[in-house]
Amino acid sequence: MANIKQYKIDNVKTIRERLDGARVIVLVDYKGIKVDEVNKLRNVLRTNKVDYFVAKNTWIRIALNMLDIKHLDPYLINTTAVAVSKVDEVAPARVIKKFVETELENKELLKFKVGLIGEDIYDTAQLRMLADLPSKEELVAKVLYGFNAPITGFVGVLGGVIRKFVYAIDAIAKQKAE
Numbered sequence: 001m002a003n004i005k006q007y008k009i010d011n012v013k014t015i016r017e018r019l020d021g022a023r024v025i026v027l028v029d030y031k032g033i034k035v036d037e038v039n040k041l042r043n044v045l046r047t048n049k050v051d052y053f054v055a056k057n058t059w060i061r062i063a064l065n066m067l068d069i070k071h072l073d074p075y076l077i078n079t080t081a082v083a084v085s086k087v088d089e090v091a092p093a094r095v096i097k098k099f100v101e102t103e104l105e106n107k108e109l110l111k112f113k114v115g116l117i118g119e120d121i122y123d124t125a126q127l128r129m130l131a132d133l134p135s136k137e138e139l140v141a142k143v144l145y146g147f148n149a150p151i152t153g154f155v156g157v158l159g160g161v162i163r164k165f166v167y168a169i170d171a172i173a174k175q176k177a178e
Contacts, residue, residue, distance in 0.1 A: 061076050093127045
C-alpha cells in the first residue's frame with residue numbers, strides 16, 4: 001500500500017515540475033484520438049519546445065494547486081491532456097490547431113478545453129484566435145523588415161539620383177566631344 005501511495009506522490013511531483021515555470025498551459029480533450037496520431041502530435045510539439053502529457057485529472061489538479069493555480073480546476077473533467085510551454089505563449093495552441101487541421105481525419109477528436117497564460121484564462125475561441133497569430137520569429141522578421149524598408153527605399157532613391165547625375169555628366173561629355 002505504501003508503494004502505491006509513493007507512486008501517486010511521485011507522479012504529482014513530476015507533473016508539478018513539468019508545469020512549474022510555464023508561460024502557457026493548455027488543457028485539451030483528446031478523447032478518441034489514435035495512438036499513432038498522438039505520437040505524431042507529441043513529436044511536432046516537442047520540436048516546438050512544447051511539453052505534452054496525459055495524466056489523471058486529480059493529479060493535475062493537485063500539482064496545479066501546489067503551484068497556486070486554481071483557475072483550471074473546473075476544466076479538469078473527462079479526458080485531459082496538458083500542453084505546456086516555458087518558452088512561447090502561442091506555440092501549444094498554434095501547433096495543436098495546425099495538427100488538427102492537417103493531420104486528423106476527424107477534426108472533432110482533439111479539442112481545446114481552456115488555456116492559461118499568466119493569470120488570464122483563454123476559452124476555446126480565444127485559443128483558436130491566438131493560434132492564428134504569427135510566431136515570434138515571424139513577428140521579429142516583420143518588425144525588422146519594417147525598420148529596413150525606409151532605409152532600402154532611401155538608398156534606392158539616392159541610387160536613382162546618382163545614376164541620373166552620371167547620365168547627365170556622360171551626355172554633357174558626349175556633347176562636348178562632338
